[in-house]
Amino acid sequence: MTMTDPPARPPAEPAIAPRRGLTDRQKDILQKFAALGSLLVLILVFSLTSGAFFTVSNGMTIALQVTSIALLGIGATCVIITGGIDLSVGSVLALSGVVAALGVKELGMPVPVGMALGILTGAACGLLNGLVVTVMRLPPFIATLGMMLIARGVALQITGARAVSGLGESFGELGNGALFRMVTIGDDGFPNVAFPGIPYPVILMAAIALAVSLMLNRSVLGRHIYAVGSNVEAARLSGVNVRRVVCFTYVLSGTLAGLTGCVLMSRLVTAQPNEGVMYELDAIASAVIGGTSLIGGVGTISGTAIGAFVIGILRNGLNMNGVSAFTQQIIIGLVILLTVWIDQLRNRR
Amino acid sequence: MPDGASAGLRPDLPHPVRAGEDLLFLDAISKEFPGVRALQGVSFDLRRGEVHAVCGENGAGKSTLMKIVSGVFAPTAGRIVYKGVERRFSSPLDAEALGIAIIHQELNLVPHLSVAENIYLAREPRRGFLVDRKALRTNAAACLARLGVAIDPDRPVRGLSVAQCQMVEIAKALSLNAEVLIMDEPTSSLTEQETRRLFKVIHDLKAAGVGIVYISHRLDEMAEIVDRVTVLRDGHHVATTDFAATTVDEIVARMVGRSLEEKFPERTSRPAGDCLLKVEGLARSGVFADVGFELRRGEILGFAGLMGSGRTEVARAIFGADPRDAGTVTLEGRRLDIRSPRDAIAAGLAYLSEDRKAQGLAIKMPVDANMTLANMEAVSNRFGLIDFAREAEVARRYVDLLNIRTPTIHQPVRLLSGGNQQKIIIGKWLFRKSRVLFFDEPTRGIDVGAKFAIYRIMDELAAEGIGVVLISSELPEILGMTDRVCVFHQGRIAGILETARTDQEEIMRYASGYGPAHSRH
Incomplete structure (x- = not known):
């Protein structure tokens, strides 16, 4: 694959006359390569501009940073495919993390039990979202906007707006541990890290991405998710349990937010009720960059994963090049506009 | 096929219709979509004050041709000559500004706005920065009066019947001073009486010199208003004749390419x-x-x-x-x-809804997924995972059984014609037993x-x-x-x-x- 080719292609195409002979499937692959291609271009550019970028340890750093966006993005993708939206994940993440930490610290729960409680909290928030959308029939935007405020409020309330710290080393294991970490003790007695290992959150992300991708592509439930997004009335008249399918996507999104919360708080070994502000927008952005349509019916996990890495690598690479946080926001905003515009061009006739 | 041979640069030279009489002339229009040749060298002409019917089976290319005339699509090849000048429309607004209006089968009105606001949507009469509500009302009322329909211009469109909506669309076209009016299946949801009234309006428009392109499946009612008829089949022009010189049976035979006993x-x-x-x-x-x-x-x-x-x-x-x-x-x-x-x-039980696109099909999804949607248990294992080989086999069986015309079973159903879409829904329920x-x-x-x-x-x-x-x-x-x-x-x-x-x-x-x-x- 050439590096320069894919990003240059779509804008050159006249808007009215579509390219002939391309099936939808081919166009789909092309879109994938366009996103993947721009990802590779980013890597190439940053590797050239910063010596420390293209290293194993930075790779792991990026993967670690991407996990939260990707986990939330996976949930967002499922919700958006049904034609919904979930704005609450940033707040739910904070609430879940805080609940897990309080469970461990105040109630003396073992760490896995506390974290399970945190994840359950996320699932419960998701279930509430789903019920408000399907039973009370509020628009998803409003339903999850309400949850965004409520969850954040509860998180601040139960912590008194203070960080929960002193959680003990074992609380940090999930976020900071790694598989296959190789350390040798050098001659000077200091440890040398031969291989930083694959962080647990990265393994978690990969496993969940695979599982959800399998669910969407190969399972009946996944087929129903796409069917609901493509035409909700046709799905209902075909016997699809629309309420259950829609509820499921919100529960999945909430659960993944809960998990993300536990991972993030574990990494800091401190639970911050103010963590995760605006993360929902990163999640939605990664889905959209990956080709998920906000109208519903279209979207893939592989696309969202690429989208999450585009955002993560942009942040990391710009950091390494000393670009300020403000400029980073501007650049990421432009990238979102550009990719969605390319997507529009692709779909226009 | 009088128009097919014209290849000259000037639109009026090789064309049998006398120059100046032609309002609209389409010269050898072709249109290709990914994987589909929707139109191949179709020519068509429209005179002032005539009703020219376009007939053909679903998928014959009628709608595509009309979308090219009204600026929705650009042709892959061919020329559009309007009032003697070659035109390229880059959007429906271009065509509209020149006086070509289309009334779509699925009416395009904004339900929450009033009749008057709909008629002048995006062209509201203004006083400074504000909408001139008085002029809006009187102008709209005048348009409606010209049609002889009693609709209050202040009513929201939401509560109107389909027939009334259609009249509003026609009033909108009149307000554009449209010289070419394209009507796509205008009577498909009208009652007998409403159809009568529509035909009277069409007669009046004809008398005023408007050229009308009339697309309909109801050949029986055409005799009253249609002057000439063009038949398309599989994206090709088959024939253009005076309506008086042909019969419904002949038209049908041309449409399907065989005679239907x-x-x-x-x-x-x-x-x-x-x-x-x-x-x-x-x-x-x-x-x-x-x-x-x-x-x-x-x-x-x-x-x-x-x-x-x-x-x-x-x-x-x-x-x-x-x-x-x-x-x-x-x-x-x-x-x-x-x-x-x-x-x-x-x-x-199974119910095949009257509105295929809105209620019957997941139109973004392919043929096979639509076919199995009501009976996923039969193509999945006990873990809820789909057996794709089995699904493909099922889809192929019903595609063959019902003679569904589709390139592959992976084709998104929105790209198929109405008849084939209906058969897919039937297949879905047959598979459900x-x-x-x-x-x-x-x-x-x-x-x-x-x-x-x-x-x-x-x-x-x-x-x-x-x-x-x-x-x-x-x-x-x-x-x-x-x-x-x-x-x-x-x-x-x-x-x-x-x-x-x-x-x-x-x-x-x-x-x-x-x-x-x-x-x-």
């Missing part, structure tokens, strides 16, 4: 004696009441009646798609407790050839002992296909008639509430 297949099925589905005392307050009927095994039962008489609502309530207040549904002697379409499907099928307007907007195929499928289903309910506004269809007819009037069954012993007049009498005739023996 009969419109309906011979019924091979005979209803068996025993009752399959029994409905008693079905009611929904304000919509229908006291509805009861029996459907026998192998019977085709018609639901006739005017629009809004409750035919569709009853079917949807039986299927669990709409709520009901009272009544029992019994299938093969077993009383059903249906609360949702899922319950109905599990019991063996449904025992009772409600067909709600199954042939609306479908070409003649596909209609015949769908009638034959209905007959074959009945022959296998399936109960079929045919809901239709087309009385010939009811008379041609059913064994008995339930005639609805204002939410009640006014009468159940033996099809063989009734006729159009009697059904209409029941449908309009006059009840049984003074003894017809």
Whole structure:
């Protein structure tokens, strides 16, 4: 694959006359390569501009940073495919993390039990979202906007707006541990890290991405998710349990937010009720960059994963090049506009 | 084919119609979509003050051609000459500004705005920065008055009937000073009376010199207004003739490329004696009441009646798609407790909705996924994972069985024609092994050839002992296909008639509430 080719292609195409002979499937692959291609271009550019970028340890750093966006993005993708939206994940993440930490610290729960409680909290928030959308029939935007405020409020309330710290080393294991970490003790007695290992959150992300991708592509439930997004009335008249399918996507999104919360708080070994502000927008952005349509019916996990890495690598690479946080926001905003515009061009006739 | 040969640079030279008389001339238009050649070298001309009908089966290219004229699509090849000048439209606004207006089959009005606001949408008369509401109203009222329709320009469009919406669309076209007016299936959801009024308006427009392109499947009603007719088939121009010089049969033969001896297949099925589905005392307050009927095994039962008489609502309530207040549904002697379409499907009922795109198909999804959507258990294992090989096999079986024309089973269904889409929905319910099928307007907007195929499928289903309910506004269809007819009037069954012993007049009498005739023996 050439590096320069894919990003240059779509804008050159006249808007009215579509390219002939391309099936939808081919166009789909092309879109994938366009996103993947721009990802590779980013890597190439940053590797050239910063010596420390293209290293194993930075790779792991990026993967670690991407996990939260990707986990939330996976949930967002499922919700958006049904034609919904979930704005609450940033707040739910904070609430879940805080609940897990309080469970461990105040109630003396073992760490896995506390974290399970945190994840359950996320699932419960998701279930509430789903019920408000399907039973009370509020628009998803409003339903999850309400949850965004409520969850954040509860998180601040139960912590008194203070960080929960002193959680003990074992609380940090999930976020900071790694598989296959190789350390040798050098001659000077200091440890040398031969291989930083694959962080647990990265393994978690990969496993969940695979599982959800399998669910969407190969399972009946996944087929129903796409069917609901493509035409909700046709799905209902075909016997699809629309309420259950829609509820499921919100529960999945909430659960993944809960998990993300536990991972993030574990990494800091401190639970911050103010963590995760605006993360929902990163999640939605990664889905959209990956080709998920906000109208519903279209979207893939592989696309969202690429989208999450585009955002993560942009942040990391710009950091390494000393670009300020403000400029980073501007650049990421432009990238979102550009990719969605390319997507529009692709779909226009 | 008078126009096909014109290849000269000047539009009027090789063209047989006298120069200056041509309002619009399309020269050898071709249009390709990914994987589809929608139009190949189609030529077409429109004169001032004429109604030029465009006929063809679904997928013949009528809509594509009209979308090119109205600036929605750009042609891949060919020229558009409008009033002697070659034009390229980059958007519908371009075409509209030059006086080419299109009234789409699915009307494009904004429901929450008033009639007047819709007519002048995006062209509101202004005073400074503000909308001049007074001028808006008087101008709109003038347009409506020109059509001779009594619609209050301040009413929101939301509450209007389809016919009234259509009049608003026409008024909008008039307000544009349109010289070319394209009407796509304007009468498909109009009553007889409303159709009369529309035809009068068309006559007036003709007299005012407007050129009208008229697309319709209802060839029978064309004689009143159409001057010339162009037939398209598979994206090719077949013929253009004066309407007076041809016959409906000839047009149909050209459309399908063969002659159709009969419109309906011979019924091979005979209803068996025993009752399959029994409905008693079905009611929904304000919509229908006291509805009861029996459907026998192998019977085709018609639901006739005017629009809004409750035919569709009853079917949807039986299927669990709409709520009901009272009544029992019994299938093969077993009383059903249906609360949702899922319950109905599990019991063996199927409902093919009247609006395919809005209710019947997941149009972004491919043929195979649509085909199996109502019966996923049959193509998945106990872990809920889909067996793709099995799904493909099922899809191929029904594509063959129903003779569905699609390049592959992975084609998104939105790219298929209406008839093929309808067959996919039928395939979906056949795969579900449904025992009772409600067909709600199954042939609306479908070409003649596909209609015949769908009638034959209905007959074959009945022959296998399936109960079929045919809901239709087309009385010939009811008379041609059913064994008995339930005639609805204002939410009640006014009468159940033996099809063989009734006729159009009697059904209409029941449908309009006059009840049984003074003894017809």
